[in-house]
Amino acid sequence: MSDNGSDSALPYGDLHTDILIVGAGPVGMTLLHALSESGKRVLIVDRKPRGAWVSDPRTLALSHGSRQVLERLHAWDNSAATPIREIHVSQAGGFGRTHINASDYELPALGYVMRYSDLAASLDVGIAQNTLIDHCEVADLAIEGDEIHANIDRHGRRLRIVARLVVHAEGSGTQSPDVKVRDYGQRALITDVTTEPTHGHRAWERFTPDGPLALLPNGRNYAVVLTAPQAKAEELAMLNDEAFLDLLRERFGARMRFVSTGPRASYPLALRVRTPLVRPRQVWIGNAAQTLHPVTGQGFNLGLRDAWELAEELHRRTDSGAPETLAAYAARRRVDRYGGAGFTDGIVRLFSNDISPLRYARGIGLLALDLAPPLRHFVARRMIWGARAWI
Numbered sequence: 001m002s003d004n005g006s007d008s009a010l011p012y013g014d015l016h017t018d019i020l021i022v023g024a025g026p027v028g029m030t031l032l033h034a035l036s037e038s039g040k041r042v043l044i045v046d047r048k049p050r051g052a053w054v055s056d057p058r059t060l061a062l063s064h065g066s067r068q069v070l071e072r073l074h075a076w077d078n079s080a081a082t083p084i085r086e087i088h089v090s091q092a093g094g095f096g097r098t099h100i101n102a103s104d105y106e107l108p109a110l111g112y113v114m115r116y117s118d119l120a121a122s123l124d125v126g127i128a129q130n131t132l133i134d135h136c137e138v139a140d141l142a143i144e145g146d147e148i149h150a151n152i153d154r155h156g157r158r159l160r161i162v163a164r165l166v167v168h169a170e171g172s173g174t175q176s177p178d179v180k181v182r183d184y185g186q187r188a189l190i191t192d193v194t195t196e197p198t199h200g201h202r203a204w205e206r207f208t209p210d211g212p213l214a215l216l217p218n219g220r221n222y223a224v225v226l227t228a229p230q231a232k233a234e235e236l237a238m239l240n241d242e243a244f245l246d247l248l249r250e251r252f253g254a255r256m257r258f259v260s261t262g263p264r265a266s267y268p269l270a271l272r273v274r275t276p277l278v279r280p281r282q283v284w285i286g287n288a289a290q291t292l293h294p295v296t297g298q299g300f301n302l303g304l305r306d307a308w309e310l311a312e313e314l315h316r317r318t319d320s321g322a323p324e325t326l327a328a329y330a331a332r333r334r335v336d337r338y339g340g341a342g343f344t345d346g347i348v349r350l351f352s353n354d355i356s357p358l359r360y361a362r363g364i365g366l367l368a369l370d371l372a373p374p375l376r377h378f379v380a381r382r383m384i385w386g387a388r389a390w391i
Contacts (some may be wrong), residue, residue, distance in 0.1 A: 017041040019320050020150055020163040022138055023170025024050070026060075026116070027286030027303040029123035031167060032131070033073040034311030040320060043131060043161060045152060046170070050134045053120035057265065058190070059223045060119060061216055061297030062112045064102075065385040066304045075125070080118035082217045083109035084203045091207040091351065092251060098370040100380050109201070110384060111297070113218045133159075141166060141282070148281035148321065165281055165321035167310070168288040172272050182271040184348060186211050187233035188294055189226040192218060192262040193248065205296070206251060207351040212295045213251055224248070224261075225294050227269065237266050269293055271345050277333065278326035285310055290337055292344045295351075296383055302340045305386050309333060336386045343382065 019035065021028045024046035035042050062070075062081070070076040083102075087110060090097035102110045136154040143149075148166050152159040172179070199217040206213040211227030228236055236244065245258045252258075272291040274284050286303030293299075310329055317325040350361075370376065 015043065015159065015161045016163075017043045017161060018164050019043070019167060019314070020045065020148075020161050020165070021167045021169055022046075022150075023168065023286075023288065024048075024132055024134070025053075025169065025286070026119050026123055026300070027307050028167070028169035029120070029127065030069070030073065030075070030304055031169065031285065031307040031311055032127065033075060033123065034308055035314060038311070038315045040314065043133065043163075044127075045133045045136050045138070045161075047137055048134065050132060051124070053117050053124075056116045056120070058116040059216070059218055060114050060116055060300050062114055062119075062304075063297075063301045063384045063386075064107050064109060064111055066301045067112060069304055069308050070119075070122070073123075075122045077114075077118060077122040080122070081112040081114045082219055083201050084111045084113065084217060085109050085201040087203045087205060089205045089207075092209070096370075098376060100376060104373075104377070105380065105384070107384075110380070111203075113216045113223055115218075143280050146281075146319065146321070163281075163321075164319060165283065165314075165325075168282065168284045169286050169307075170288060172287050172291045176274070178276065179272050179274050182345070184269045184271070184293060185230055186227050186269045187230055187266045188269055189224070189228065189233055189236055189264050189266045191224050191244075191264040192221045193224055193245070194221050194259040194261075196257045196259055204252070204255075208251060211348070212351060214294070214297075215252075216297075227293075227295070230268070233266055237264055271341060273337070273341055277330045277337070280323070281321040283310065283326055283329060290341060292341060293348050295344055295347050298340050298344055298383065302336065302386065305336060306333060339382075340386065 018040040019042045021031055021042065021044040024044050028044055032042055032044050067076055085102045087100040088097065100110060102108065133152070133154065136152045139151040139153050141148055141150050147162050147164060150161045150163065150166060152161060198220060199222055201217050203217060204215040210229060210232060213227065214225040215222040216225070226236070236247065239247070241261050244261055244264070248258045270291065271293060274289050277284055277289055285306035287299070289306060290302065291299060292302065309332055313325060313329045313332070314320050319325060
């Protein structure tokens with residue numbers, strides 16, 4: 001519901017719903033769509049105005065498994081997605097490299113790169129005005145019997161929503177004692193670069209002593225995610241364009257020619273995992289449940305699987321917020337959540353240093369991936385479909 005600042009469309013009494021989703025980002029909207037045929041009443045609320053994502057500059061790496069989910073929800077915009085058909089993985093200053101190809105799995109692509117704004121626009125289509133309330137904050141929550149009451153502040157007016165379940169799909173919740181945080185002391189610099197030749201739908205993951213450096217095909221250009229220690233990242237953010245391109249040339253050698261770069265932005269990196277995942281009449285999904293390092297691009301895909309599996313669980317339950325419902329959901333997500341967090345955290349710890357013995361161990365590991373197809377396929381399927389590797 002977006003009324004450009006007017007509250008005339010909102011009722012003066014309480015709103016009653018089965019499920020209240022807090023956060024209208026892509027994960028929250030995915031859950032809303034996935035519940036559309038459940039027969040349950042669903043409301044979604046968000047702090048920002050509807051459509052605020054239009055100006056969001058971020059790009060997302062979507063696995064082929066995520067495409068399958070979005071296609072089932074009729075929310076996949078193929079024209080806005082750039083396929084990744086091959087991934088080249090190597091390390092700077094050491095031997096070993098591996099290739100992962102979509103053709104090995106009879107897939108059109110291993111994954112896709114899409115603008116956050118394009119994905120949000122696809123998901124926003126079909127969401128009824130009276131299903132989404134924007135410009136609002138959740139002031140407090142209170143359990144009353146088998147209901148949860150949410151007090152919502154909107155333009156100075158208090159609205160109460162009575163639900164069976166509240167789903168938190170907004171933010172990382174770092175202030176909560178339930179969230180365990182591991183600060184990597186790194187920042188990610190993101191930008192776009194133009195190269196010659198063009199990408200040919202190949203992505204690059206290059207491990208350097210400062211941290212991973214990824215080039216992801218995005219339209220005709222590459223989206224760059226460069227990881228560096230905090231102090232060094234601040235210096236890199238201040239480089240002029242030519243100096244930044246020189247840095248990329250140094251990291252990648254003669255593989256391609258870097259022609260131009262766009263504006264750069266940066267953000268801090270940390271692993272955040274919420275435990276427990278559920279509380280009475282509440283559950284957390286997406287970044288509200290876990291935030292991962294961007295290496296291998298697993299974070300958003302994990303959040304999308306959160307939404308899909310929660311919807312599956314809620315479809316077959318009468319009481320959406322019952323303890324047994326939430327316990328079943330938490331149990332079925334355990335392997336994928338902790339597996340994804342451990343997978344990315346292990347890669348960051350193993351590759352973000354320049355210790356000689358580890359450099360050799362990394363080289364042997366990359367070589368083993370290249371020479372042992374079963375091992376390479378295990379890693380690839382983990383990246384594409386998560387722990388369950390569903391098709």
